[in-house]
Amino acid sequence: MFDTLIVQPIFNVLVLIYGLIPGHNFGLAIILFTVLVRFAMFPLVKKQLRNTVAMRAIQPDLKRIKKQAAGNRQQESLLTMALYKERGVNPFSSIGLLVVQIPLFLALYAGLKRIVDDPQSIVDFSYGFVQNLSWLKELAGNINLFDDSLFGLVDLSRSAVSNAGGVYWPAMIIVLASSLVQWLQIKQTLPKSKDTRTLRSILKDSSKGATADSSEVNAAIGRNMSFFFPILIFILTVNFAAALSLYWFISGAVAYLQQAYLLKQDEYDIEKIAAAMAAKNPASKPKTVKSTAKTSGPKKKRNKKRR
Numbered sequence: 336m337f338d339t340l341i342v343q344p345i346f347n348v349l350v351l352i353y354g355l356i357p358g359h360n361f362g363l364a365i366i367l368f369t370v371l372v373r374f375a376m377f378p379l380v381k382k383q384l385r386n387t388v389a390m391r392a393i394q395p396d397l398k399r400i401k402k403q404a405a406g407n408r409q410q411e412s413l414l415t416m417a418l419y420k421e422r423g424v425n426p427f428s429s430i431g432l433l434v435v436q437i438p439l440f441l442a443l444y445a446g447l448k449r450i451v452d453d454p455q456s457i458v459d460f461s462y463g464f465v466q467n468l469s470w471l472k473e474l475a476g477n478i479n480l481f482d483d484s485l486f487g488l489v490d491l492s493r494s495a496v497s498n499a500g501g502v503y504w505p506a507m508i509i510v511l512a513s514s515l516v517q518w519l520q521i522k523q524t525l526p527k528s529k530d531t532r533t534l535r536s537i538l539k540d541s542s543k544g545a546t547a548d549s550s551e552v553n554a555a556i557g558r559n560m561s562f563f564f565p566i567l568i569f570i571l572t573v574n575f576a577a578a579l580s581l582y583w584f585i586s587g588a589v590a591y592l593q594q595a596y597l598l599k600q601d602e603y604d605i606e607k608i609a610a611a612m613a614a615k616n617p618a619s620k621p622k623t624v625k626s627t628a629k630t631s632g633p634k635k636k637r638n639k640k641r642r
Contacts (some may be wrong), residue, residue, distance in 0.1 A: 338445070341438055343460065346446035350461050354468040362485025362581060369582050372439065373589040379432050380590065384597050387524050389424045440583075447578045451492045454481045483578070491578035506577035513572060513580050514565040516587035521564060523594050 352371075353364035373380075396418055404411035419425070449456040458466060458475045465471060474481055483492045488505060495507040572580045 337442075342442040342445045343462075345439065345442045346449070346460055347462050347465050349443075349446065350457055350471070351465050351468075353457075354465065354470045359470050359482075360486060361481070361483045361578075362489065362491055365491070365578055365581050366585050369585040370589055373586055373593065376432065376435060377593060379435060380593050381597060383432050384524065384594060386425050388598075389422060393418060393422055393424060443582055444575070444579055447576055447582075450483065451576045451578070454478050454483065457481060485577075485581065489577055489581075491581060492576050494575055494577065495573045495580070503577075506580065507573075509577055509580045509584055510569060510572050513584035513587060514569040516584060516591055517568050518562070518565040520587055520591045520594065523591065523598070 348371075349364060349368045352367050353359060353361055356363060356367065397415065400414045400418065401411060404414065446460075449460060455478050458471055458478070461471065466475070484490055489509065490503070490505070493503045493506055495503055495510045497503065568583060572583060
């Protein structure tokens with residue numbers, strides 16, 4: 336089911352690009368395929384980045400709510416959700432992008448593995464209209480014409496580290512570059528504050544009875560992820576065929592450029608968003624907080640005057 340509904344369609348898009356481009360270079364086909372996928376996901380990237388920036392802008396309000404709730408977790412949760420609703424923030428927006436990327440990555444891995452294990456599958460696993468391309472017909476007659484390299488410089492069927500323990504440096508450079516670009520991409524959206532504490536120090540203070548600030552915890556986790564995720568990408572791709580590392584590198588590079596472009600726009604400027612929110616609500620408090628603070632006092636005074 337997964338092969339039929341996800342792997343084969345993605346595989347055929349890649350093979351279609353490969354069969355149509357001049358020179359029929361497989362590495363170039365992967366690059367073009369990756370750029371196409373990233374631009375298709377651009378609306379999701381915009382939505383995720385907008386929420387990330389908005390979450391950073393409401394951190395002072397979240398701290399104010401925590402102070403006002405004074406340890407009442409239920410009240411803090413209700414006020415926080417009301418703030419999210421008022422400011423149009425979805426703290427789980429990044430899940431949507433992951434839901435798209437994970438199946439895509441797995442499907443591409445499965446498709447590329449087919450080609451690496453048996454180049455003939457580039458013809459056999461393709462749809463009929465793709466097989467009718469002139470270049471695919473030539474491959475069907477002589478599969479040895481298939482060149483699974485990146486411009487003849489990198490053998491994309493080889494992994495950076497072989498089973499024998501040797502290092503294939505052209506592939507290793509791509510793996511290292513993909514890890515680096517993931518670090519840059521995550522770091523690009525992290526808050527730039529000099530007064531931030533490490534997650535270790537926050538947990539240490541919490542063990543002594545101090546209340547942990549959720550915004551500070553999230554920022555610390557984000558900083559840790561900026562190192563953990565690139566290391567994870569390196570571990571996952573170092574033993575895979577270089578074709579998958581090439582996809583991950585190009586995907587991360589395009590994502591970085593997309594975020595850089597969006598962050599230059601006013602609607603993604605953290606300081607301007609914070610100023611706009613303050614102008615909208617001078618007290619910098621969610622409406623729910625205001626109404627909660629004024630529940631009984633004024634009404635009692637008015638009733639006394641009427642009496």
